Amino acid sequence: MTEIPAFKKNLPTQIAVLGGGSWATAIIKILSENNVKIKWWLRRKSDVDFIKKYNHNPSYLTDAPLNPRKVRAYHKMHDALNGVEYVILAVPAAFIPDALKNLNRNHFAGKKIVSAIKGMIPEENMLVTDWMEKVFGVPQNMLAAIAGPCHAEEVALEKQSYLTIASPNLQVAQDYANLMSCRYIQANPIGDLYGVEYCAVIKNIIAMACGITHGLGYGDNFQAVMVSNAMQEIKRFLDIVYPDPYRDLHSSGYLGDLLVTAYSQFSRNRTFGNMIGRGYSVKSAQIEMNMVAEGYYAVKSIHQVNKQYDVSMPIIDAVYNILYEKAIPANEIMTLRTFLK
Template sequence: MTDIIEIKKKLPTQIAVLGGGSWATAIIKILSENNVKIKWWLRRKTDVDFIKKYNHNPSYLTDAPLNPRKVKAYHKMNDALNGVEYIILAVPAAFVPDALKNLNRRHFQDKRVVSAIKGMIPNENLLVTDWIEKEFGVPQTNLCVIAGPCHAEEVALEKQSYLTIASPSKACAEDFASLLNCRYLQAHAILDLYGVEYCAVIKNIIALACGITHGLGYGDNFQAVMVSNAMQEIHRFLDAVYPETKRDLHSSGYLGDLLVTAYSQFSRNRTFGNMIGRGYSVKSAQMEMNMVAEGYYAVKSIHQINERYGVEMPIIKAVYNILYEKAAPTSEIGILKDYLK
């Protein structure tokens, strides 16, 4: 009996990763360092065929090699989900309902679901984990989220990185964190699922604001003050929407994730905001970028949620006005200056 148990322990963990972008590719690279088998669903069949032939993503992190003994690409989602223990969602939040439209509760039964998405479901204004729970009946104890501070591009280069795994279930968070730990990445578990998820959503909006101000010619001094004020906005919002007395917003899963997204050259939200500050329209900026800036969709959701709570969030309001009310960035940031201190 002991020998049988030992053999079972050595079997690889079966994981499905849904999404073909840079973050999905980075997560697969990290997981491949450990004892796993990964079924990777991508929307485009041409990408699936390319990966099967050349063992790397043709569109994102193209220099990152993939281990063909551990990673198998799929075009049919049902095939990718068959027999797995974990489902990792790495599709942009706005596209999640369409991507999963042919699935039902059976596909998620007895599986742990991990959201690697840092956005909200538009129109419904729901966190991804809330939407998954509502649509597919996944219990909270089987849900967790991946937070930073971590950029896919640095993972591809195997630079030392850190991740925060949050779940209401300590076992769920710790088990998944153990699948990520490797020579160039450390993952740790915390229990604040909704605090981490909301912070991950809002930090993309703040990064967008940083990009706008940079595009307008503001310097590091102004950005430092804005990011400091942004942390206060996040604190006020979380206290109103999902209060938690043991939450430490100065830890890496909150403040660290905000800082890396606000300042990094790899931040797509900062890049998007920079284009807006330089005079691009929303549509032209979206067309020029090859990746989705989650902050664009998220700011509308957070703005509408906050209409119920009335939290003072001048940075969120400024970004919303610029993107959705067609306010001029120069005048809106000029107004914002008076709020910051």
């Protein structure tokens, strides 16, 4: 085997991060703790100019400083993708097709693609990694996904957090886990890419259900019952769609991610649901939040996917009926109560 020259051994890992939101900003903060060079693509040129001048995101996690020696902002995605080893996708799932519409397979050839998106591609009803494989020909062994439990706001505060990096290629998962590990982050690799992705998608819908019931005046007792039933829904769904005898849904990448999203004050999906429960329309809630709640799009996709499998998912059905069938939240949750145990 050819010996790697000493001067090349400590070269920084080249990484592109696509997306300008809070989670993209948090990921950049984590990666910056290690030996990396980050090319950060943001949609708004004004944000790029601001970051170059002031070294922090003007719109999200505004108090989190960015290391100018390791992070460079770009407005042209082609430039951000040039010469990198990893591409981290942190654009909301609903906007991914538009964001990547001017790219082709060559832009992702030979690169490891890591989805930090906890949503599905609307209309296509596909996981982000499946979509990247279909549209851009990224092989499965070059795909990975990041799961929580980990809120961007706590990363900015450097609170101890844990991440799960999933990939069918455990070496890819381990290598990226090493890049995402630092003094306040512990990242662990696993092989269950699709189980982790589907769980991350569904837990956002469950968080919306928790928010809706909270907005209607239900208490912690009911929410605890609903979350425990939700874990059973997730298991039933995954056992049919992507069975894996080694999957442990009680681990932090699954149950932990569900719990933090269902209960945390930082959960945008719970916040969105709470507004719906209090009487906001979907449009009004979206305008007031000014952030994307992935669960809104995801519940329609999961509902469509489940038509093929017919898994019993009463919580998912209730959220879908409220958001897309204009069911009255109080009536729908009253019906849901009869399915919970």
